[in-house]
Amino acid sequence: MHCSAVSKLPVRFCLRSQPTVKDMLSEKAMKTGSACPPPPGPGKLRLYSMRFCPYAQRTRLFLAAKGIEYETINIHLREKPEWFLEKTPMGQVPVLEKDGDIAIVYESLVCNEYLDGIYPDKCITPRDPLEKARQSMVLALWGAKVIPVYYKLVIGKDDERPAMARQFVDGLEYIESALTQPFFSGDDVGALDYNLWPWFERVPMLKARAGVQMSAEKLPKLTAWMERMSDLPEVKACSFSPEIHDRYGKTLLAGRSEYDLGLEE
Ligand SMILES: N[C@@H](CCC(=O)N[C@@H](CS)C(=O)NCC(=O)O)C(=O)O
Structure with a gap:
């Protein structure tokens, strides 16, 4: 079912048939066939990400530096959920979603400028x-x-x-x-x-x-x-150790990137 169609279903139906956002917030990457998470809710911000993606890290760094609250949904990039592809024609992370399906923003540099636009306190993008x-x-x-x-x-x-x-x-x-x-x-x-x-x-x-x-x-x-x-604290908060990067890099080289590497079963 189309994701935005799900979000228009009566609340009672959504509650019974859809997992809650809390269920979705495991860091594990969501795959093809997974249920579309309900919209983040009024005023809430969501980042579609992949734990080892350097482009998504750009946006995580902006979010951390600005002290913005957000939720993360990690995407399995070899087996992308159908609903993710409906959100972005690029099929890449990072993607930001605000206020349900109303605002979708993709491309790391565009995401970061958008964050400065909607949260102008502590603006990071140069004004000059x-x-x-x-x-x-x-x-x-x-x-x-x-x-x-x-x-x-x-x-x-x-x-x-x-x-x-x-x-x-x-x-x-x-x-x-x-x-x-x-x-x-x-x-x-x-x-x-x-x-x-x-x-x-x-x-x-x-x-x-x-x-x-x-x-x-x-x-x-x-x-x-x-x-x-x-x-810097925001850099530390968004970092992985060289060992984890090395292990992830090896899975990338082998053509079977392990997006959940290091997470407990
Ligand atoms: N130009 C994009 C590049 C993003 C990108 O390449 N993301 C990778 C993960 S690191 C991705 O989503 N790959 C999946 C694919 O290309 O199908 C940006 O700046 O956001």
């Missing part, structure tokens, strides 16, 4: 048009030049890894030159810092797997920035 453009350009470069190399390092062939590791570090050198202050966003952490961070959290995995070296001699500003970032 030129600074906003600068941050967007760094992110565009990151998306075009570094992220594809990151995925080749994680799931590519062994013999391609040394060349990819060099290409990855070349990309980081460009990013190093864009870091002119303690944080990418200035004296304080900001949007660009949060939107870049998830891939840096995974660098230790690349070191172990593909020999990526981020030395303080070669990348002094970036390595100091990484220390600063890892100390």
Whole structure:
């Protein structure tokens, strides 16, 4: 049944036939054939996520930094629930849902700007048009030049890894030159810092797997920035250990990503 059709059913019917939101809030990923969760309710915010997705982590970082209350529904990305595909034509996480089916927002960077729009206290996105453009350009470069190399390092062939590791570090050198202050966003952490961070959290995995070296001699500003970032409470709240990233990366490489890795049975 179409999810929004379910939400229009009489309440009594919904209560009997649908699991409650509380039932849904196990962290385990929801699969094809699962029942569509009821809408989050007036004024409530929901994040559709996947625990190891770096793009969803961008949005989790914004939510944590802004202190916004929300609920999470994790999606099994190899066996996506039909109702999830009805919410987003991209079929990707993160997706934000507010006030039931009325507001659906997808794409991590769009989600983050939307959060600043609807919760303007502690606005993270720069207001100055030129600074906003600068941050967007760094992110565009990151998306075009570094992220594809990151995925080749994680799931590519062994013999391609040394060349990819060099290409990855070349990309980081460009990013190093864009870091002119303690944080990418200035004296304080900001949007660009949060939107870049998830891939840096995974660098230790690349070191172990593909020999990526981020030395303080070669990348002094970036390595100091990484220390600063890892100390922030919101970053700690959204992080996984290098071991868990490594274990998840291995399942990704094997083509059977384990979205529930580390959760109790
Ligand atoms: N451009 C998207 C990328 C999101 C993305 O690639 N998410 C991955 C998980 S890390 C996903 O949902 N993959 C499922 C698929 O592509 O089918 C964003 O910024 O939100």
